[in-house]
Structures are given as C-alpha cells and as structure tokens.
Amino acid sequence: MIEIENVSKRYDGRLVVDDVSLVIEPHKIVTIVGMSGSGKTTLLRMINRLVQRDSGCIRLDGTDNELIPGHLLRRSIGYAIQGDGLFPHRSVAENIATVPRLLGWDKQRIHARVTELLALFQLDPAVYAERFPHQLSGGQRQRVGVARALAAGPNVLLMDEPFGALDPIIRSKARDDLLAIHRAIGTTIVMVTHDMDEAVTLGDRIAVMDAGRLLQYASPAEIMANPANPFVETLVGSSERPFRMLSFGCVADIVEPGEAEGAPISLDASLRDALAELLWSGRSAIPVHDDNGMIVGQAKLKTVLNRAAKPV
Amino acid sequence: MSWITNLVRVAVLALLVLFLVWPELFEPMFAPLTRNGAPAIYTRQSLFTLAWHHLAIVAAATLAAGIVAVGMAILVTREAGAELLPFARSVVNIGQTFPPVAVLALAVPVFGFGTWPTLIALFLYALLPIFENTLTALTTLPRDVIEAARGAGMSGFQKLMQIELPLSVPLILAGVRIAVVISLATATIGSTVAASTLGEVIIAGLLSNNTAFVLQGGLVVAVMAVLLHDALMLMERRLARSIDNQTD
Numbered sequence: 001m002i003e004i005e006n007v008s009k010r011y012d013g014r015l016v017v018d019d020v021s022l023v024i025e026p027h028k029i030v031t032i033v034g035m036s037g038s039g040k041t042t043l044l045r046m047i048n049r050l051v052q053r054d055s056g057c058i059r060l061d062g063t064d065n066e067l068i069p070g071h072l073l074r075r076s077i078g079y080a081i082q083g084d085g086l087f088p089h090r091s092v093a094e095n096i097a098t099v100p101r102l103l104g105w106d107k108q109r110i111h112a113r114v115t116e117l118l119a120l121f122q123l124d125p126a127v128y129a130e131r132f133p134h135q136l137s138g139g140q141r142q143r144v145g146v147a148r149a150l151a152a153g154p155n156v157l158l159m160d161e162p163f164g165a166l167d168p169i170i171r172s173k174a175r176d177d178l179l180a181i182h183r184a185i186g187t188t189i190v191m192v193t194h195d196m197d198e199a200v201t202l203g204d205r206i207a208v209m210d211a212g213r214l215l216q217y218a219s220p221a222e223i224m225a226n227p228a229n230p231f232v233e234t235l236v237g238s239s240e241r242p243f244r245m246l247s248f249g250c251v252a253d254i255v256e257p258g259e260a261e262g263a264p265i266s267l268d269a270s271l272r273d274a275l276a277e278l279l280w281s282g283r284s285a286i287p288v289h290d291d292n293g294m295i296v297g298q299a300k301l302k303t304v305l306n307r308a309a310k311p312v
Numbered sequence: 313m314s315w316i317t318n319l320v321r322v323a324v325l326a327l328l329v330l331f332l333v334w335p336e337l338f339e340p341m342f343a344p345l346t347r348n349g350a351p352a353i354y355t356r357q358s359l360f361t362l363a364w365h366h367l368a369i370v371a372a373a374t375l376a377a378g379i380v381a382v383g384m385a386i387l388v389t390r391e392a393g394a395e396l397l398p399f400a401r402s403v404v405n406i407g408q409t410f411p412p413v414a415v416l417a418l419a420v421p422v423f424g425f426g427t428w429p430t431l432i433a434l435f436l437y438a439l440l441p442i443f444e445n446t447l448t449a450l451t452t453l454p455r456d457v458i459e460a461a462r463g464a465g466m467s468g469f470q471k472l473m474q475i476e477l478p479l480s481v482p483l484i485l486a487g488v489r490i491a492v493v494i495s496l497a498t499a500t501i502g503s504t505v506a507a508s509t510l511g512e513v514i515i516a517g518l519l520s521n522n523t524a525f526v527l528q529g530g531l532v533v534a535v536m537a538v539l540l541h542d543a544l545m546l547m548e549r550r551l552a553r554s555i556d557n558q559t560d
Contacts, residue, residue: 048463050459050462050463071462071465071466071467072465073465074462074463074464074465075464075465076465079460079463079464081456081459081460081463082456083456084456084460085454085456085457085459085460085463086457086460087457087460087461087475088454088457088479089478089479098464098466099464099465102464102465102466102470145460148460148464149463158463
C-alpha cells in the first residue's frame with residue numbers, strides 16, 4: 001500500500017505538485033494521467049525519491065519513505081522508464097541482474113532469476129541473455145527494461161511512460177503482456193501516461209492530474225460517467241467515451257447462454273473488440289470461447305451496446 | 313585491405329626500431345645532407361636511449377595529466393563540485409595557453425636543469441584535451457541510462473564506476489591520444505634545458521648547421537607520433553565497439 005498525503009513540490013518557486021493525496025491499494029494498477037507539465041512524473045519520482053518532496057508524507061506499507069537512504073529505498077522499488085534506459089555496455093542478462101547484484105545475491109540465484117524473467121517476458125534465454133541492447137528490437141528492449149525493474153521481486157513497480165517509445169502495434173501488445181504479467185505476479189503498479197486510452201485499459205484506478213493538482217482519483221467507469229470537472233471531461237473526450245467504457249470491460253462480464261453463428265471470440269477479449277467484431281461481421285451475437293477453446297455461450301450486440309451507455 | 317594496413321604498420325615499426333638500434337645502416341641516405349664531411353648520423357648518445365627517454369617523459373606526463381584531468385572532470389560533474397567548473401576550466405586553459413617554452417624558462421630556476429621542467433610543461437599542456445574530453449563524455453551520457461542507474465538504486469560511486477566511466481572511456485581515450493601526440497612533439501624543446509629527449513639530436517643539428525641531424529631527430533619523433541596515434545585510435549575503436557551506443 002502506498003499512501004501519499006498532502007505532498008507538494010516546488011521548482012524555483014513554481015508549484016509542480018500541489019498538495020496531492022491519494023492511496024494506492026496493494027496489487028492494483030494505478031495510472032496517473034495528465035498532459036506534459038501536469039506534475040505526474042514528479043509525483044511518481046517522489047515515491048522512490050528520485051525527486052525529494054518539499055512537504056507532505058509518502059508511506060510505503062506504513063513506513064515513511066524518508067526513513068531509508070534513497071539508493072537503498074530504490075533497490076526495493078521497481079522503476080521502468082520510457083526508452084528503456086538499458087545500459088548499452090552490458091548484456092541483457094547483466095542489465096536484468098542490476099538490482100540483484102547491488103543487493104549482493106549470489107551468482108546462482110541471479111542466474112536462475114534472470115532465466116526465469118527472460119522466460120516470463122517471452123525472450124528465449126539461450127538466444128537473448130548474452131545479447132547487447134543495440135541488438136534488440138524496440139519492443140524487446142522495453143521488455144528487458146521491465147524485466148530489469150522486476151528482477152529483485154519488488155512489491156511496487158513504478159513506470160514512467162514505459163510504452164511511449166514503441167510503435168502503436170507493439171504498444172498494444174506490450175500492454176496486454178503487462179496485464180498478463182501483473183496477473184501472474186501481482187505487483188502493485190503505478191504508471192504515468194499521457195494517453196487516456198492507456199490509462200483506461202490498464203488502470204484499476206486512474207488519477208487525473210493538471211497543473212500539479214490531483215483533479216480526480218477514481219475507477220475508469222466512474223471517471224467516464226462523472227468527470228469531476230470540464231478538464232477531465234475534455235481529457236476523457238465526449239465522442240470517445242462510450243468506446244472507452246467498452247475497452248475496460250471484458251467479454252466474460254456479459255457472456256450469456258445461447259448459441260450464435262460464426263467465428264468465436266475469447267472470454268478475455270475487451271468489449272470494444274467484441275463490438276468491432278460484431279459490427280464488422282454484421283452479426284447480432286457472437287459465440288464466446290474460453291481459454292481451452294470451448295464454446296461457453298454468446299455475447300449479444302444489444303448487451304454490448306448497453307455497456308457503452310453512461311452508467312447510472 | 314586491412315592486412316595491407318597491418319603490414320604497413322608492422323613495416324614502419326620495424327624500420328623505426330632498426331633505425332634506432334643500428335642507425336649507421338642508414339648513413340648513405342643522410343650523407344648527401346651534410347657538408348664539409350660532417351657526420352651524417354648522430355652518435356654522441358644512442359638514438360635508442362634518447363627515443364626511450366623521450367617516450368618515458370611523454371608517458372609519465374600524460375599519465376599524471378590523465379589522472380588529474382579525469383579526476384577534476386569527475387569532481388566538477390558531481391552535484392557537490394559543480395561550482396568548481398569555471399575554476400577548473402580556467403586552470404586547464406591557462407595550462408594550454410601558457411607557451412611550453414615559457415614554462416621551461418620559469419621552471420628551471422625552481423627545479424634546475426634536467427627532466428622536471430619538461431615534465432611540468434608537458435603535464436600542463438596535456439591537461440586541457442583530456443579534461444575537456446572527459447567533461448564532454450560525462451555531460452553527454454544518455455539521460456535515460458543515468459536515470460535508470462539512479463532508479464535501480466546505485467549509489468553515486470556505483471553509478472560513476474559501473475555506468476558513467478565505462479561509457480566515457482572512448483572519449484577519454486581520444487583526449488589522451490591528442491595529448492600524447494602534442495606531447496611527443498613538444499618534448500623535443502625539453503632538450504634546451506638538458507632533458508634527455510630526441511630534441512637533443514635536432515638541437516645539435518641546428519647548432520652545427522647539420523640538416524641530417526635535424527631530419528633524423530624530426531623523423532623519429534614524427535614516426536613515433538603516427539604509430540602511437542594509430543595504436544590509440546585502434547584501441548578507441550575497439551572499446552567503442554564493445555561499449556557501443558544504443559542505435560536503432
């Protein structure tokens with residue numbers, strides 16, 4: 001659990017983070033969304049003290065984060081940034097081993113951990129462990145960057161626009177992978193993004209920031225339905241609202257008994273994908289299959305559409 | 313292609329060594345440059361010994377300058393030392409703008425004739441290129457890499473030793489290379505204050521109007537400079553390749 005209480009930060013007398021308070025529950029993904037200069041990155045970096053706060057308090061599992069020296073605190077918190085920041089003179093394995101080495105793990109334990117992480121991130125250890133960052137694609141580098149952040153098994157992972165440098169196609173795959181990994185390991189994730197779509201798809205809760213202030217901190221559905229002020233409403237985008245509502249629901253939420261025609265869709269697919277498939281194939285219902293490929297029911301166009309309406 | 317250049321390198325080096333240990337072999341080449349039957353080859357002191365002393369003085373001065381210059385560049389790029397940057401800059405700039413001859417003239421009364429005044433002049437002269445290159449290297453490291461090092465929980469010292477310095481090595485070496493080449497040439501004037509360098513041969517030639525001496529002293533220095541420049545360049549390239557910058 002991360003408790004941020006009345007935290008402020010000034011640069012040259014200008015308030016960049018203005019009296020922000022929020023609580024991040026364990027094992028959740030919280031996205032901090034805002035435009036550049038909104039103070040979102042500064043807020044994130046105050047959690048692992050890359051930036052020193054001026055006032056207020058940040059507690060990690062009840063302990064004030066100023067009680068530990070900064071560099072030791074940062075070894076216990078994962079940190080992944082835009083453009084990956086991999087060390088160009090170190091191999092993939094050495095990059096991932098950074099924090100374990102700082103913590104003084106023995107060689108065998110480090111090797112085992114690196115191998116485990118590479119496998120988790122779908123990079124064959126035999127092929128990639130000894131490669132250097134410049135020999136990887138953008139998507140692979142990004143995955144190694146996240147693997148490095150998770151190497152010592154931190155309870156909290158901070159991510160600063162981690163997908164910002166990726167092509168749109170790889171980006172959506174990277175998001176899906178991150179969700180899968182989050183399901184597998186349950187680390188609390190705090191992610192900064194300027195992309196509302198990303199915030200909605202990934203976040204259990206979204207913190208909207210502007211000019212250093214926290215405007216709204218709520219679930220995606222709540223933010224769509226009741227934006228706290230005109231700024232949040234603009235950010236949400238009134239014409240895209242219904243589709244965003246659909247993008248964080250999944251087919252499993254609306255599956256119902258019955259049979260439908262044509263190609264099926266997975267239980268894990270988002271309602272947005274389901275709608276797209278229904279509209280494109282001109283069907284009024286679509287069969288739904290589970291992870292094993294068994295048909296478990298159907299999703300109706302009408303039900304999907306109801307989910308796009310403003311919640312009451 | 314590369315085996316031809318390697319062959320040329322080895323051949324030039326072999327020729328240099330042969331000339332230094334057995335200069336008499338080359339007498340016919342230098343004889344036409346002498347007048348009135350003056351000796352064509354400098355024999356008052358072994359050329360090999362002079363070349364060896366010459367190299368040793370350059371190496372000592374560059375090593376000392378390297379340690380001081382890299383140390384200063386590290387200091388002024390730390391948060392605590394940032395205020396010292398203008399001061400460090402002026403120190404190395406004075407070292408560079410002060411003519412080596414003047415340094416020799418000022419150093420002789422203090423240290424006497426011999427090697428020390430030359431060492432000091434070369435040391436001061438070598439500070440600037442190494443300092444400026446190290447400074448450039450340390451201040452232009454990719455920001456996200458440094459951020460990642462801090463974010464991973466490296467202490468300032470760990471960040472410096474594990475990330476910043478290894479990534480700066482190619483540029484630092486380039487500074488050392490420039491310093492070495494300048495020093496090799498400048499060291500010749502050390503012989504005016506009795507340092508044992510190849511300048512001795514050149515000065516003897518100038519005093520006795522013997523072009524052969526001037527030429528052989530100059531040639532040995534020039535060939536050593538070219539060979540060292542080449543060797544350091546190779547080292548830089550190899551290191552740069554193993555470190556490699558991130559490219560797409």
